[in-house]
Amino acid sequence: MPDVKIIGATGYGGLGMVELLLRHPEFRIAAVAATQDVGKPLSAVWPYLEGYCDLPLHAPDAPDFLAVPADVVVCSTPDGVGMVNAGRELSAGRKFLDFSGDFRFNSEDLYAEYARRLGKDPQHKAPELLPRAVYGLAELHRDELGRADLVGNPGCFAVSCILGLAPAVGDGLVERAGIVCDCKSGISGAGKKPSPSHHYPERYDSMNAYRLSGHQHVMEVERELTNLAGAEIAVAFTPQVVPVCRGILSCLYGRLAPGIDQKRLLSAYREFYAASPFVAVKDAASPVATGDVRESNRCVVTVAADERTGTFRAISHIDNLLKGQAGSAVQNLNLMFGYPETLGLDRPAAHP
Numbered sequence: 406m407p408d409v410k411i412i413g414a415t416g417y418g419g420l421g422m423v424e425l426l427l428r429h430p431e432f433r434i435a436a437v438a439a440t441q442d443v444g445k446p447l448s449a450v451w452p453y454l455e456g457y458c459d460l461p462l463h464a465p466d467a468p469d470f471l472a473v474p475a476d477v478v479v480c481s482t483p484d485g486v487g488m489v490n491a492g493r494e495l496s497a498g499r500k501f502l503d504f505s506g507d508f509r510f511n512s513e514d515l516y517a518e519y520a521r522r523l524g525k526d527p528q529h530k531a532p533e534l535l536p537r538a539v540y541g542l543a544e545l546h547r548d549e550l551g552r553a554d555l556v557g558n559p560g561c562f563a564v565s566c567i568l569g570l571a572p573a574v575g576d577g578l579v580e581r582a583g584i585v586c587d588c589k590s591g592i593s594g595a596g597k598k599p600s601p602s603h604h605y606p607e608r609y610d611s612m613n614a615y616r617l618s619g620h621q622h623v624m625e626v627e628r629e630l631t632n633l634a635g636a637e638i639a640v641a642f643t644p645q646v647v648p649v650c651r652g653i654l655s656c657l658y659g660r661l662a663p664g665i666d667q668k669r670l671l672s673a674y675r676e677f678y679a680a681s682p683f684v685a686v687k688d689a690a691s692p693v694a695t696g697d698v699r700e701s702n703r704c705v706v707t708v709a710a711d712e713r714t715g716t717f718r719a720i721s722h723i724d725n726l727l728k729g730q731a732g733s734a735v736q737n738l739n740l741m742f743g744y745p746e747t748l749g750l751d752r753p754a755a756h757p
């Protein structure tokens with residue numbers, strides 16, 4: 406039974422890992438860490454876990470935390486933390502999975518561009534590790550994940566856009582130029598830390614677009630789509646925040662390639678995801694909402710060819726905290742340790 410250590414266990418992604426691993430038949434949580442509340446049980450910080458995860462919180466660099474044996478370390482922390490921890494863990498023979506942008510790119514230049522978009526230090530602290538990092542989107546990198554010891558889990562918007570566009574871009578069903586990603590996220594996408602713009606009165610009845618000049622997730626989306634198309638793909642991406650807690654709805658548009666109709670679109674998507682247990686493809690007649698994927702690892706993609714206007718549309722629905730974060734991470738851990746991809750994750754959405 407592989408032991409997992411979680412850094413950032415008190416945040417939304419860390420809690421998602423704890424919740425999923427408590428129900429997982431194979432992985433065991435060995436130790437948890439965060440910067441605040443060190444020494445307290447995790448369940449004292451988050452009482453809903455009392456009796457389920459009472460492990461004490463360690464400081465991430467404390468000798469007692471480093472000494473706990475483990476097979477894999479999961480870092481659910483802000484950008485810049487995973488890169489200073491990964492080398493030490495890999496040298497100790499542990500696998501490492503990071504939730505931030507630290508290991509989503511294989512080159513220093515791409516990382517630097519990513520960091521600049523966030524106003525962070527563009528210098529990667531462990532550039533020698535970048536070439537061995539695998540991008541943690543199982544639907545596109547299943548085989549590499551099976552061999553990986555270092556994984557960069559994807560951004561939540563990126564998961565929804567890539568899964569929604571991959572079959573169309575890969576099969577040439579949509580024109581390469583002019584793809585638009587119009588994406589709405591729930592507020593939990595910003596993590597647990599309160600801020601003035603995420604204060605309840607500012608948020609509960611208001612929606613806004615942000616980072617129009619270049620959201621950091623665009624880079625992952627364009628890199629993956631370019632690899633699939635075998636030609637440069639650029640997308641216009643409009644991230645928005647809407648007053649729900651969890652969920653991402655990405656409306657993806659483009660020009661239909663000549664001769665492509667609804668029947669062809671639907672069959673291509675169904676074929677592309679035939680071996681991907683967490684992706685469901687629907688036609689436009691089936692109503693879907695983010696509520697249908699809440700607390701599940703599923704991505705539901707509705708495809709609609711508007712033949713009247715020649716418009717391609719795919720609507721991608723995920724839970725940002727599951728398929729967009731901890732769910733994908735557990736899916737990746739399953740692959741990294743040779744378990745069935747669905748182990749511990751095969752359950753429907755929580756309704757309502």
Ligand SMILES: NC(=O)c1ccc[n+]([C@@H]2O[C@H](COP(=O)([O-])OP(=O)(O)OC[C@H]3O[C@@H](n4cnc5c(N)ncnc54)[C@H](OP(=O)(O)O)[C@@H]3O)[C@@H](O)[C@H]2O)c1
Nearest residue numbers: 413415416417418439440441482504505561594596597730
């Ligand atoms: N939220 C989403 O929908 C989502 C989706 C996909 C990916 N992500 C990415 O996943 C990561 C975690 O996001 P989140 O939303 O879970 O954030 P969060 O709720 O703010 O949690 C962050 C966690 O990291 C810990 N932490 C902060 N600085 C640290 C440091 N220097 N060393 C060790 N631990 C530290 C925090 O502990 P303390 O409070 O004790 O400092 C907390 O436990 C981020 O990189 C984020 O971009 C988020």
